[in-house]
Amino acid sequence: MLDQPTTPKLIYPDTPSLDKRSRYLRKLVLRAMIGGGRGHPGSALSLIEILRTLYDDILDIKADKPDWNKRDRCILSKGHGCLALYAILADKDFFPVTELDNFCHFDSILGGHPERGKIPGVEASTGALGHGLSIGVGHAIAAKLQNRKSRSVVVMGDGEINEGSVWEAAMTASKHRLDNLIAVIDYNKLQSYGPTKQVMDMEPMADKWQAFGFTVLQVDGHNVAELKKAFKKPPKKNRPTAVICHTIKGKGLPPAENNPTWHHKSRITDEQFKQLHQALEEN
Amino acid sequence: MRKTSLNSVTKLAKKDKRVIFIGSDLGAGTMDEFQKNYPDRFFMEGIAEQNMIGMAAGLAMDGYIPYLNTIASFITRRCLEQITIDLCLHNLPVRLLGNGGGLVYAPLGPTHLAPDDIALMRTLPNMTIVAPSDAMEMAAIMKETLELPGPVYIRLGKGGDPVVFPKGGKVKIGKALELREGRHAIFISTGIMSHRALVAAEMLAKKGLDCAVIHFHTIKPLDHKAILAAASEFPIIITLEEHSSVGGLGSAVSEVLVDNGPFPRLKILRLSLPDSFQKNYGSQDALLEAAGLHPKNIAKTLLNTMFGA
Known part of the structure; x- marks a missing residue:
């Protein structure tokens, strides 16, 4: 029996227009895409405000000591959204911003999916989907065993959570009462092939997480104030939290918004990049 | 075990x-x-x-x-x-x-x-x-x-497997362990098959064939030195494993020999399980015997290979 019905309807974000910082981070995404000539723009742009809020306001981390033992652990489990992670990590001085120009280059630290050990601040090598939550469960258990206050935050995609392994991890998180674990779902409602509703409908999304023992919060994933409020909310004792962020794939770049052909993009022309930059100026 | x-x-x-x-x-x-x-x-x-x-x-x-x-x-x-x-x-x-x-x-x-x-x-x-x-x-x-x-x-093996590990013996991960000296042929084996290699070697000794047995408790990293030494000292290497013929010890040993050869006078005999799903049940021993991995089959196969049927 569920505590309360949590999914009466889908929430579509009605975000205030992007502020200067959100536009700046998107410009960093474009910078890396120009550097690499490719990327997963759609998947990265729905994540910007989620990661921005986590890294600006929530996570206890040190850019100059990325291995600091007491840090919060944040895993971008949807590794293909890495352009957003690279933008924020560069902005936070985990590595020089100029490294973005080398995205996907032969000897770059920044590949098409993030790798632990290569990139300061990256906790796990992801890209194969459905791995992050289990690793995050391990981090959360370790924190409890070691009496650390570290939280374990795992950011997943709505397509990613088609993977059965995610739900194995969700069961485990609940069994071990991991109230130091936050599962974040970037619910942009588009996976690679098309709408999640058609490819693999995860509705009732909130009920699913709740049934797996999570406290569920739902927010507009492009509204920084809402995100901040959700992430700052103290967890219910003994329960992991799921924050379902309703987002728009490709947010901020009109040609990419809600457009599955922008899930992954290569061969972007100079003219297209120019238009994308303009879109960020005018937004 | x-x-x-x-x-x-x-x-x-x-x-x-x-x-x-x-x-x-x-x-x-x-x-x-x-x-x-x-x-x-x-x-x-x-x-x-x-x-x-x-x-x-x-x-x-x-x-x-x-x-x-x-x-x-x-x-x-x-x-x-x-x-x-x-x-x-x-x-x-x-x-x-x-x-x-x-x-x-x-x-x-x-x-x-x-x-x-x-x-x-x-x-x-x-x-x-x-x-x-x-x-x-x-x-x-x-x-x-x-x-x-x-x-x-x-x-892990089944449990109750016959002990071949020497009393007071020492293991070093990545270093093969010589279990029996010999002159005519050498078994390179792993897991419980090393016991079978020893039993087969005893049977062969009665027929005048003196076989060495070297046990590879570690398959990765593989002891290349021991394999190359065997290749230079013996005319025939018999790899022995309770594993598919694809990708196990026999494959690994063959790769090392190909990469470091040629060994023109060396014969390699790979004894393993066939590349197929098991069709039978019964016991581990019965399945091994059906695959030709009973010590008496092993001895016979080696004799046939060396001297003809």
Whole structure:
């Protein structure tokens, strides 16, 4: 029996227009895409405000000591959204911003999916989907065993959570009462092939997480104030939290918004990049 | 051998607080002592192998040394991607104890057999693979696993396997162990097959053929030196394994010889399981015999190869 019905309807974000910082981070995404000539723009742009809020306001981390033992652990489990992670990590001085120009280059630290050990601040090598939550469960258990206050935050995609392994991890998180674990779902409602509703409908999304023992919060994933409020909310004792962020794939770049052909993009022309930059100026 | 390995985990946990145990849904009572003494470090996580591996990776990133246990087929095949990425790509000290490598679960059929575990694990960079011959050697090897920096796959036999490990013997991961000296041919064997190699060697000795036996408890990293020494000293190498002909010890030895040859006068005889699913049940011994891996078959095959039928 569920505590309360949590999914009466889908929430579509009605975000205030992007502020200067959100536009700046998107410009960093474009910078890396120009550097690499490719990327997963759609998947990265729905994540910007989620990661921005986590890294600006929530996570206890040190850019100059990325291995600091007491840090919060944040895993971008949807590794293909890495352009957003690279933008924020560069902005936070985990590595020089100029490294973005080398995205996907032969000897770059920044590949098409993030790798632990290569990139300061990256906790796990992801890209194969459905791995992050289990690793995050391990981090959360370790924190409890070691009496650390570290939280374990795992950011997943709505397509990613088609993977059965995610739900194995969700069961485990609940069994071990991991109230130091936050599962974040970037619910942009588009996976690679098309709408999640058609490819693999995860509705009732909130009920699913709740049934797996999570406290569920739902927010507009492009509204920084809402995100901040959700992430700052103290967890219910003994329960992991799921924050379902309703987002728009490709947010901020009109040609990419809600457009599955922008899930992954290569061969972007100079003219297209120019238009994308303009879109960020005018937004 | 299984009991010894699990008891060893309990002993390691006593000695080292980094040691954690994670099982899937093991038999009732398994690891009771561990659970009683170290409840915080004991996890029984249900039939969810993918999660078990990822969770172990997270724990290992934070300083723990998790020992995981379930049936060999499930701990390798079911969660291969998690092993590849979460453990091997990150190069984390997680130990996988696979019950019943090879044909141990003969009556249970192909879903529970693991004639491919070594092949699967061998393709993974950073992975160490060990297949001890008996409980005595298992105990010695388990001690060595604690401080290895990367992931380890430990193939467990049935239990009650005849002991071939020399009393007071020492193991070094990655170094093959000579069990018998000889002049005419050399067996290169792993796991419980090393006992069969010794029995076959005794049978052959009665016919005047003096065979050496060298036991490879470690299949990765492979002791290249021992293989090349064998290739230069003997006219014939017989690899012997309870594993598919694809990708196991015989394949590994052949690769080393191809890469370092030519050895124009050397004959290599690979004795293994066929590249097919088992069609029969019965016992491990019966399936091994059907595959030509009974000591008397082994001896006969070698004689035929050397002197003709």
